[in-house]
Each structure stands twice: as C-alpha cells, then as structure tokens.
Amino acid sequence: MVDFKMTRDGLVLVVRDYQNLEDVLNAISTRVTQMGDFFARGDRIALMIENHVKHSQDIPRLVAHIRGLGLEVSQILIGSPQEVSEKTMKVEVRNVVEGVGKIVKKTIRSGQTVIHSGDVVIFGNLNRGAEILAGGSVVVFGKAFGTIRAGLNEGENAVIAALDLQPTLMQIAGFVSHAKGQEGVPSVAHVKGNRIVIEPFDKLDFERSD
Amino acid sequence: MGEVIVVTSGKGGVGKTTITANLGCCLAKLGEKVCLIDADIGLKNLDIVLGLENRIIYTLIDVVNGKVSPQEALVRHKIMKNLFLLPASQIATKEMVSPEDMKAIVKELSPNFDYIIIDSPAGIERGFRNAVTPASKALVVTTPELPSISDADRVVGLLENFGFSDERIKVIINRFKPHMVKKGEMLTAEDIRHTLSLEIIAVIPDSEEVIVASNTGVPVSLNGSSKIAKNFENLARRVRGENVPLENDFETFSKGFITTLKDFFSKLKRG
Ligand SMILES: Nc1ncnc2c1ncn2[C@@H]1O[C@H](COP(=O)(O)OP(=O)(O)O)[C@@H](O)[C@H]1O
Numbered sequence: 321m322v323d324f325k326m327t328r329d330g331l332v333l334v335v336r337d338y339q340n341l342e343d344v345l346n347a348i349s350t351r352v353t354q355m356g357d358f359f360a361r362g363d364r365i366a367l368m369i370e371n372h373v374k375h376s377q378d379i380p381r382l383v384a385h386i387r388g389l390g391l392e393v394s395q396i397l398i399g400s401p402q403e404v405s406e407k408t409m410k411v412e413v414r415n416v417v418e419g420v421g422k423i424v425k426k427t428i429r430s431g432q433t434v435i436h437s438g439d440v441v442i443f444g445n446l447n448r449g450a451e452i453l454a455g456g457s458v459v460v461f462g463k464a465f466g467t468i469r470a471g472l473n474e475g476e477n478a479v480i481a482a483l484d485l486q487p488t489l490m491q492i493a494g495f496v497s498h499a500k501g502q503e504g505v506p507s508v509a510h511v512k513g514n515r516i517v518i519e520p521f522d523k524l525d526f527e528r529s530d
Numbered sequence: 531m532g533e534v535i536v537v538t539s540g541k542g543g544v545g546k547t548t549i550t551a552n553l554g555c556c557l558a559k560l561g562e563k564v565c566l567i568d569a570d571i572g573l574k575n576l577d578i579v580l581g582l583e584n585r586i587i588y589t590l591i592d593v594v595n596g597k598v599s600p601q602e603a604l605v606r607h608k609i610m611k612n613l614f615l616l617p618a619s620q621i622a623t624k625e626m627v628s629p630e631d632m633k634a635i636v637k638e639l640s641p642n643f644d645y646i647i648i649d650s651p652a653g654i655e656r657g658f659r660n661a662v663t664p665a666s667k668a669l670v671v672t673t674p675e676l677p678s679i680s681d682a683d684r685v686v687g688l689l690e691n692f693g694f695s696d697e698r699i700k701v702i703i704n705r706f707k708p709h710m711v712k713k714g715e716m717l718t719a720e721d722i723r724h725t726l727s728l729e730i731i732a733v734i735p736d737s738e739e740v741i742v743a744s745n746t747g748v749p750v751s752l753n754g755s756s757k758i759a760k761n762f763e764n765l766a767r768r769v770r771g772e773n774v775p776l777e778n779d780f781e782t783f784s785k786g787f788i789t790t791l792k793d794f795f796s797k798l799k800r801g
Pocket residue numbers: 539541542543544545546547548549572574704705706734735736737738740741744
C-alpha cells in the first residue's frame with residue numbers, strides 16, 4: 321500500500337490508491353519504523369499519492385502524520401506512481417490551509433496551499449507564492465497573484481475566475497499558461513481550442529472554436 | 531498579567547531588534563513596566579543596542595537549565611529603571627530551548643510586568659517557534675520593498691498557523707524613504723496594506739540617527755534631540771491602545787516632502 325522510491329529528487333513515499341485512510345497511516349508508521357535509523361529527524365521526503373484528487377482532502381492528515389513520525393514532506397508529486405519522473409508535476413508543500421471546504425474566507429498567503437477535490441471559492445486575495453489545487457473550478461473574490469491549478473479532477477471544463485486575474489501560473493487540467501488578465505478587470509480563464517484563454521467577465525465566450 | 535508581544539519579520543536585518551529596543555524604552559517612558567526577551571542571536575543583539583552587554587550575568591539558557599529563576603536573570607536598564615532585559619546566550623544553540631520552556635518563562639514573568647516584548651528571529655530561521663509560542667500579539671516588521679513584503683506575507687501565514695488571528699497581527703513599515711515613493715521607486719503604505727490585508731501600526735523612516743544610536747548603546751528614543759524618537763513613541767502609544775493617527779508618523783519628514791506624504795496618506799485613507 322505504501323512504499324519508498326529513490327529518485328533523482330530524493331526519497332519519495334508512494335501511497336497507492338486506497339479505501340481506508342487509517343490503514344494507510346498505520347502502513348506508513350510501520351514502513352518508517354522498519355527503515356529504522358535510515359532516517360534522521362527532520363529529513364525531507366516527497367509524497368506521491370495515487371489518484372491524489374480523490375484523496376485530496378486526506379492530504380493534510382497524511383502530511384501531519386508523516387511529520388508526527390519526525391519527517392518533513394517537502395513536496396507532493398502529482399502523476400501516476402509508474403512515472404515518478406520529470407513528467408510529474410511537483411507541488412511544494414509549505415503549509416496547507418487547514419479545514420478547507422469549498423469556501424475559504426481569508427487571504428491565502430505566500431507559502432500557504434489550499435487543496436480541495438471540488439470547486440474552490442476564495443473570499444480574499446491569493447498572494448504571490450500561494451497556491452490553490454482544485455479538482456474543479458476556482459473563483460477568487462479578490463486579486464489572484466499566486467499559482468492556480470484547476471480541473472485536476474473535472475478536466476478541461478473547469479474554469480478559473482478572479483476579480484483581478486494576475487496569476488504567476490495557471491493550470492486547467494493538462495493546460496498551462498503564464499498569461500494574465502487585464503489589470504483590474506474581473507476575468508475568466510478557460511480552455512478553448514486546446515489552450516487557456518482569458519476573457520473579461522462581460523465578454524465571456526465559452527463556445528469552443530474547435 | 532502583562533501583554534506578551536512578539537516582534538518578528540519574514541527576513542533578517544529589517545529592524546526587529548531596533549524596534550524592540552525602542553518600543554521597550556518608549557513604553558517604559560510612558561510609565562509601563564517592561565521586560566524585553568532576546569530570542570534571537572543576530573549580528574547586533576538586543577543587549578548591545580540597549581548598551582547592557584557588560585551587565586549580563588545569566589542568560590535564557592541558565593533559566594532553561596534551572597540554574598536561576600527568570601527574575602534572577604533579568605538585567606535592569608541603566609537609565610530606564612522599569613525596563614528589563616532577559617538576555618540571549620551567545621554560545622548556546624537555539625535547539626537548547628523549547629517552545630514549552632519559553633512559555634513557562636513568560637508565564638512566570640508575566641504577573642510582574644505590563645508588557646513582555648520578545649525579539650524574534652525571522653520566520654525562516656530556527657528559534658522562530660520559541661519566540662512566537664508564548665505571545666498573544668505579533669508585530670511584523672517589513673521594509674517597503676516587494677521581496678521583504680512577500681517574506682512578511684509568508685511569516686503572517688506561519689503566524690496564522692500558530693493560531694494568530696489577523697486582528698492580533700500588525701505591520702510596521704521600517705526604513706521608509708519618502709523621496710523614493712515620490713519617484714515611484716518604493717511601495718506606498720497603501721500598496722503594502724493591500725498586499726498583506728493587515729493593519730499598519732507604524733511607519734518608521736530610514737534614519738542615520740538609528741545607526742549612530744545602535745553604535746553608542748543608547749536607543750534613539752532615549753536621545754532628547756532625536757527626530758525619529760517621536761515615531762517610536764507613536765508606536766508605543768498605539769500598542770497601549772491610544773488613538774494616534776498614522777498621519778503623525780510623517781511629521782518627522784522635512785517640509786519638502788509634505789506633498790508626497792499628503793498624497794501617500796490620502797491614498798491610505800481611501801483604501
Ligand atoms: N529606521 C532605520 N533607519 C536606519 N537604519 C536602521 C533602521 N532600522 C534598523 N536599522 C539598521 O539596520 C540594521 C539591522 O537592524 P536590526 O534591528 O538589527 O534588524 P533585525 O533585528 O531585524 O535583524 C542595523 O544596523 C540597524 O541599525
């Protein structure tokens with residue numbers, strides 16, 4: 321159920337798709353104990369969770385559990401365990417905003433991450449260095465400067481909207497963009513013709529060009 | 531029970547120690563009984579800035595090791611008789627102190643003081659947790675440049691993780707240079723407040739007086755002829771809950787800048 325893999329980026333704890341979180345937590349404890357003094361307190365590992373979107377609400381508990389065993393999770397790898405490679409997407413884990421539902425009523429600060437399997441709505445800003453990982457769409461009622469990854473579950477029908485859309489990076493399903501919206505104009509980013517387009521909220525055209 | 535305030539920042543060298551020392555002096559001048567705790571081992575320690583380095587007998591480590599009580603380790607200031615310092619140890623590493631130790635020490639000191647102010651390491655450094663755990667309020671110091679503000683934002687996120695609500699976190703803008711705002715080279719207080727979504731409690735100008743003072747061991751706020759002393763007094767009064775308009779922080783600047791500052795402040799009010 322859980323195993324360690326050695327990669328170029330260091331040690332990765334791979335968690336296979338699972339039914340019961342408690343079983344996984346126990347398995348991690350056992351595995352870390354088995355490895356004995358291989359680890360020193362505070363060692364950093366990466367975490368890969370198969371089908372992470374389905375389990376995204378468990379990520380905070382997994383990270384906390386691993387930390388409880390004296391290890392730090394430095395990043396979460398997204399992709400399939402078969403391809404722990406350059407192709408996998410890496411998400412730096414600094415501090416996951418706890419108790420995240422669909423709606424977050426605060427500004428997400430540099431170093432904070434919001435992870436949710438469905439849609440995410442933020443009432444506040446998404447500051448530079450902050451990140452959202454959403455299975456569905458993302459709406460920011462504020463200024464969005466950080467990184468937004470949407471549609472990780474729902475695919476390219478997901479949209480990203482913000483009152484001011486100036487993200488460092490946007491991702492919708494497999495599409496990535498560094499584009500920014502017109503400053504101060506509420507805008508929506510969506511996938512159209514195999515790329516991400518940004519349109520002002522009042523000139524929105526969801527129709528596919530292909 | 532004294533109020534426990536931590537002075538922290540995202541990155542080092544932005545003025546935490548300077549502000550801790552001067553805030554302590556000003557609160558003491560206003561009649562408060564103040565204890566400063568040095569939880570950071572930086573280049574210029576709190577003891578040096580206060581001119582107390584030659585009076586240290588015991589340090590935080592001696593208290594943690596149970597050699598002396600927290601009260602016994604305190605050093606009284608030469609001029610301000612109601613200002614005390616609990617010094618940091620230069621040799622001991624920060625891992626020798628735990629957040630629980632700090633909590634216990636602060637709890638023991640707190641009934642004897644109106645304010646306990648902790649000079650903290652920057653958020654990225656070891657020892658940050660020790661400094662933050664016993665505090666109920668935080669002052670985050672930043673300079674008005676984007677990287678410093680982004681680091682401040684990160685430390686605010688960390689403080690939130692430690693259970694600080696945003697009302698208990700205030701921002702101090704230090705080393706503010708009005709002529710750079712005029713030229714558009716520096717962020718205004720409005721920009722900073724928008725980015726951090728937090729209240730700004732003080733704006734402190736960049737001043738040579740600070741550097742000169744830190745070399746003599748007499749904080750600027752104890753120097754009668756210092757102009758910047760007023761800024762620290764304003765900060766101290768606001769910490770006490772007095773209503774001192776932020777506008778007053780700009781009285782220090784020379785007349786030539788008045789237009790810029792008016793503009794700066796009107797933006798601030800609108801925001
Ligand atoms: N407002 C200011 N104007 C000029 N110099 C300052 C000011 N505040 C701090 N400094 C100087 O900056 C340096 C770093 O300040 P310090 O208080 O030691 O920072 P920190 O404790 O955050 O590391 C010191 O040399 C100090 O004298």
